[in-house]
Each structure stands twice: as structure tokens, then as C-alpha cells.
Amino acid sequence: MASQYKLTVAVNGKEYQREVDPRTLLSDFLRYDLGLTGTHVGCEQGVCGACTVLLEGEAVRSCLLFAPQVDGLEIITVEGLGTIDDLHPLQEAFRDAHALQCGFCTPGFLTTLVPGLKENPHPTEEQIREAISGNLCRCTGYQHIIDAVKLAAEKLDA
């Protein structure tokens, strides 16, 4: 039985100290050890992007990281982007544009787009399609997601 690993990590601005089996995937750590179930797991193969979280501000696949790898670092998950009463402009735009249907892939799109829009606040349609080409969605055909990003870019400008 592997010895436990003690780690400290800040998630959505709150610091957590936990002991974990060292081979615990970051996605499982967030979802079960911390109870932050907004990050979803679609493939555990690093392809679908549903598990995307922000690690030190960069979008990463949490299913491809082990919990010990984030020791001492800062993570933002979808729960850290906004709340029901205070949605992030991107979340609002998703709702306005009907950019989600089943909602399973949505957290991964949101976390991918937040740094994306910081880097490129006025993306063209082609740039948007490129930026989210690493996130799979089976319900929407992506069109309303692209509409949402354009809408969010306007909202963030204002």
C-alpha cells in the first residue's frame, strides 16, 4: 500500500491541506477529496477537454495530472469563475446564446476560454474555433458556443 502524500494546494482562492494516495488523479482529487464536482471527466485519455482546469492560470487536463504534481500551486475550477447569483460574463453569455445543452462539457469550455479571452479579447470566428478545438462537445455542434464567445467578448469590453 503506497504511503500517503501530504499536499497543500489553493483552489479557487481557498487553501487545502490533504493526504492522498500519490497516484490520485487531479480530477479525482478535485471531485472527491475536495467535493468540487463541477470539473467533469469524459475520457481520462486527455482528448475531450471536459476536465480542463486552470493551473497557475493555464488551461490543463486534470485527468492527466497526479494530485502531488499541484503541491504548492494554485488552481481555478469552474466553481471559481462565478456563482448562480454572480455569473461570470462568459457564463452569462453561454446562457444567453444557448451554448450548453447537457452541460457536461461546459466547465471545460469555460475554463479554456477564460485565459483564451484574456490573451485575445477580440477573437475572430476562426480564432475561436481554433481556441476550442481541443474541447469536444457532442450536443451543440459548437455554433452557439462560438456565438457565446463573441457575446462575452462584447460584454467584457463594456
Added chain:
Amino acid sequence: MIYKIIGKRVKRVEDPRLLTGGALFVDDVNLPEMLHAAFLRSDYAHARIKSIDTSQAAALPGVVGVFTAEDMGEDWEPGPPLVSPPPTLENVTFHSRRQVPLVKDKIRHAGEIIAVVVAESRYIAEDAVEEIQIDYEPLPAVVNLEKSLQPDSPLVHDDLDSNLAAHLVQKKGDYESAREEAELIIKRRFHLDRGAAAAMENRGLVVDWNAKDQHLMVWDATQSPIPIRNGMAARLGLRTHQVRVVAPFVGGGFGPKIMMFYAEEMVLPWLTMKLNRPVKWIEDRRENFYATTQEREQIQEVEMALSKEGRILGIKQSIIHDTGAYNPYGLTTPLNTQSHSMGGYDVKNYESELTVVFTNKTIVTPVRGAGRPQGIFVVERLLDIASRELGIDGRDLRRLNFIDPDDFPYHHQIIDQAFTELVFDSGNYLPVYKKALETIGYDRFLQEEQPRLRKEGRHVGIGVVPFIETTGVGPYEGARVAIEPSGKVSAATGVGTQGQGHMTSFAQIIAEALSVDVEDVSMVTGDTAEIHWGTGTFASRGAVVAGNAVLAAAQDVRQKVLTLASKILETPEEELELDGGLVRVADIPEQSISLGELAVLANPFRGAVEPGTEPGLESTKYFGPAYGATAFGVHALILEVDPETMMIKFLKYVTVEDCGTMLNPLIVEGQIHGGVSMGIGNSYYEKLHFDDNGQLLNASLADYLLPTSAEMPPIEVIHLNTPAPNNALGTKGVGEAGAIPVPAAFIQALENALAEYELEILETPLSPNRLFELLHKQEENQ
């Protein structure tokens, strides 16, 4: 005051929770003392098990138990048949073979479950699975459909004489006479192949048996919680009220999540009752490719007889349909193929022989389209070929053959998947077709743009394909609507929701009927504690069947409100109006009473409730259509292909859809966009590759290619409305429409783009590799 909410682009009420990570999906359920199950699945597609040794697995710390078929004893039994053979047809051969909880005699497809480990964590359970020792005796696998019927083929089910699962013939009119009159007869062989639904959420369930309470709680990512509840109760010897099944937010269904009962849905309830602890199992993506049902493989030989003017005189078809290792879903999918093989055309003579075969591959049950795309594919390809051979424009051929609007309801005299006569209820096809051709700019493209692009060396082509979609079939759905003492409205229906926005679209129906705001209606779907009777979400029927039940229940509640308010306010009903939670006397607005107050008065603590009335302001109604509603649409696309790289780019994509009354246009558009993306996947990117040993070679999202945002075009959706005559909402289903015509339209455009190659493509899905092969074969021939 009139509230007009049906048909509005209302933002979804469920979105804020989904957007902030606050929506419950099945893997979010975590209970104290919960155990985790992991399955040992067969690597072989066809094999006997000589021995199983679970001792090392059971000895791992943290493992609570390892179980095989033997351990289930008398509790082991195959799943229930979901759909019987068509009772309304004669001369039907049908051998029902259903999937098993744990393999007993032999393995029939790769991924079939041999043993289950239950442990304190998923990690330990999966470690233990690796420790199970199995001695297999591999057997030759049945993979190829035509070979499966040869006399020397290995048998998937040894108690049958062959791999024949079913056989039937459907006839309409007299094809042989039609053939004699024909001036052109075209005959082709088509091969259509498997694809996966690949919802972003894999399957999963959590089961919790409480022995003190004698109650089983189940969270299941299913499209049909009520039948699952009924089946689980029956299998476990419980009353239906001892079992509650909740389908929480489900991350996409697309068909396979309605298959019942998956092996896991049989094993987990048994485990929780045996171990007296909650048990969770969440499928991973690799398991999903092997163990979640798939669809689409068929070999068809189809003959079309036409007059020299292009009138279709008859169609004759033989279908070999692959059902995989078992056939719990009966003939639904291939019956749909038959129902769609005449398209929206007036075909008076049709003969179709269906042969269904068992193979050592994953079980086949409907995937979005459910057999319809295959029917549309063959009829549209044959018309494309007829157009070339007769020298008649393909558009004229379609227009000549469309069912005339005066001929509805159109009786096809064959039976459909609901075992009733296939009847197209209504439609008006020419305006939809015309709109599609205009919007895509068909003439201008052929006459100006294509020649110009060709001169530049670019290969750009156009495809326009009309299609019908049978929707809104029975048997029935129900809805319960109630006004709460708070004045808000609560409602429930039995269909589950996997992204279709039922919580909003059905709330819109209620809000309009009761003159309240959508935000004041709380619509619950997928919880068997909220409503007792129903079937599920499938076959593009939610809006039609559940929607109309919702309407009936809401209207009944409105009437109860008026009746009671009339008594309380001492005013005739005609002089009362509902507005935003109040009932008012029309000319004297100060005389009013709130819905909440009425609800309290309707459930008195003292006094007498009048005989013949019911307490409360609540109503449960059911809707069961005699036959379905047939939607119609046209997809038109322009694509460019690079014959060196085989890469495709869509330049324009237009859909014109007639699904009757829309509940919420935003949601309809979303359904079409999503359907088209699956259709594009089915055309060029998605194919499940099984080798001769029945091994799936591309069981990962890295190798089974789902369209990304980079492959998808923007899609223009135009909506026309021929209201459905047989339901009060006038609505038709649209959930699968986006996927149905795409392969046919894609191929038409591809052949047009590569016209100099004179391709005749009779297969789907294609791929860049396959296109390369076809082009080079054609180059050699030319």
C-alpha cells in the same frame, strides 16, 4: 392577459446550475460507506471460460468481494426483452436473445462482463480486476455480416441453428408488376457501418439499498428511469414503490442510454442488496466503446424501378442488419430503416426483406437516427444515380415524386417501429425544398461559382437532400402539474432529460396555460418518485408525447383554478382572468385571489370536499398518439475537398426544417446543430473499426474522431411550420432530424466536387483514407 410563451426563445432555467458546476450528474453522488465496482471485461470477442480464479483479487486490502455468475446463483438471469417482435406482421422469424449480467457459458462480444470487484475505492477495485486469472478458450469470431449466414459459420448462440436473429418481409402494392412497366431499373449494393453515440458523459449508476427502510435508491444516467425502476423492482422481488430511480442531469444520451438492462444495471442492484452498502460504478471511455450500445451496420441490396420521366414506380430492398451479440431491442432500428427507405416520396410499390444477424460485436440499439439515416441514404443515392442515367436534374426527380400535400395522411401499408401502420400524418414538402435550394443558391452555384472555382483548380461541390423523420410515437407519456401553497407551479413528467431543455420547454407550456412566468414553474424530469407512469426519452418524442401530456394537465389545472375561483369570488368563470399568479375579476381587478391562496383553499383542513372533486389544484394527464407525426426537412451544403490531402471544408450549410410548432426555437436550433455534427461525424470521421477477431481497433477518442469546432461549419437553420394535426400543440419531434440526411447530402456534394472522377459512393462512413483509396481506384479504372 394572454401569456404567449410557447414558441419563444426563452433562456433555459437549468443553465445557471450547469454553468457553475452545481448540477448533479451521477458521478457527483457520494454517499457514506459507498463502495466502488470495477468490471473484468473480456478481451476476446468469442471465447469459452475454462476457469476463473478470483482469489488473488479478493485478497487485496480494501477489496470487499469479487463475484462471478456462479456467485449470483438463482439471481442470475438475462435482461428482459424490451420490444417484442411485431405482432401485427405474419411470417416473422424472431429469436430473442438478451444480454446477461455476468458471463456464464461463453463470451459473445469483447467487453462483455466476466466478473465484478467491489472495493473501498475505484483505484483498488481496478487493481483487483488485474489480479483475476482467467483461462480462456478462444473461439473464431463472427464479424462479417454475409459470412455470418453461411452454413459453416461459428454460432454466436449455440442453441440456435444459425446466426439468424430475425427475418421478415414487408410488402406494399406489387413490385414485380411495377418492375415490368419500368423503363429504368437501378440496382446497387450498399454498405453502411457502425458508429458510436459517444456522449460526453459515460454511463454510470449509484445504488443504495437501505435494509431498515427496505428501500432501494438508484441514480442512473438513463433515458428511461421509470422502466428501469419497474424492471429493477421485478428482478429484486420488490414493490415498485420500494424503488426510486433518479436520472439526474445526464451528459448526453443519443439512444444508448435507453438500452435496458445493461449488465451493470443488473449487477449493481444485486450487489447493494447483498452487501448492504451503497455501490457506485462509473464507466470509463474505453469501456464505453466496448460496452455501450452502437448502431448502423447494414448491407443493403436495393433496386429502384422508374419511368423514363423519373417517376419512382417501386423499390425492392433486402437488408442484412447487424444486431451484435444480443437483440434486446428487437427490430426497432431496421424497421425504421424500412420506414425511411421510400423517403418522402409517393412510392406505391415496395418490397423489403429484412434479415437480422447476430455477430460477436457490441449490442446494437438505436443511436440518434435509429435506422432512419440508412433508409434515407439508399433512396437518395439511388435517385442521384437515376438522375445521371435518365439525364434528368436531381431536383426535378425529387419534386416529381414528393407526396402531394393533399394526400396526407399518407398510408404506407407497411408497419413501423411502433407496430402500427406507417402513416405520414401531414406535410407540405415543396416549399421546404424550394427554400433550401434558394438559400443555398443552387442555380447560382452550379452556373457561376462552381465553374469559376474549377478554373482555379478547386474541387467544390453541392448536395441537397430532402428527408422525412417519423417522430412522436407512443405508447404514451404522462405529466403532473400542481399549484403549490406558495403560488408557484410544480410539475413532473417521466421522460428524462439529457440536454434537450425539457425543464424549460415544458415549463413554457405550463406558464402559457396558467398565465405565469416561466421562472415560477419548477419542472422535474427523470424522477420516479415524482410521477409513476411513463416510458422514456427516445425516437424524437419528448415534445410531442410528454409535451402534450403537460399541456393537457396544465389546462386541466387552469380549469380547476377557474372553477374554484368562481365559487370563492362569486363570479362566473367567463368573467375571470389569470395573470401572473393572480385570478382577477375582469372588470374589477381589486377582486382577486392568488393561486397560492386558492391552492390552500383547495385542500381544506376541515369541512367537506364535494363528491366527484379532487383535493388540491393538481392534475395528471396522459397522451398516447395513435400514430406518430412525420417531420420533413432538407439539408443543403457546399463543400470543398482537396484530392491530395483528402481534407474537407464546408463552405456553407443550410437546413430547412418543418417540425410543426416549435416550443422553443433556441432549443430546436441547438438540436439541429448537434444532430448535424453527429451526421458529419457519421459521414467522414466516425467509424468503429472491428477486425476479424471482433476486436475494436479504435476504442479511444484519439482514434474515433468526433468532429471538433474546427471541422464544423456554421449552420443556418430555417424553420417552416406545417402544424401536426393530431396533437393539440401541433408539434413534431426534431431531436434526430439533424443527423438523418447528412451522409446522403455529404456524398452527393463530394461526388459533385470530384465530378471528373465519376465516383459512385455506396458506403458510409467515409474517411480521408477511404476517399484516397476510392480516388486511386478510380484513377486506375479511367
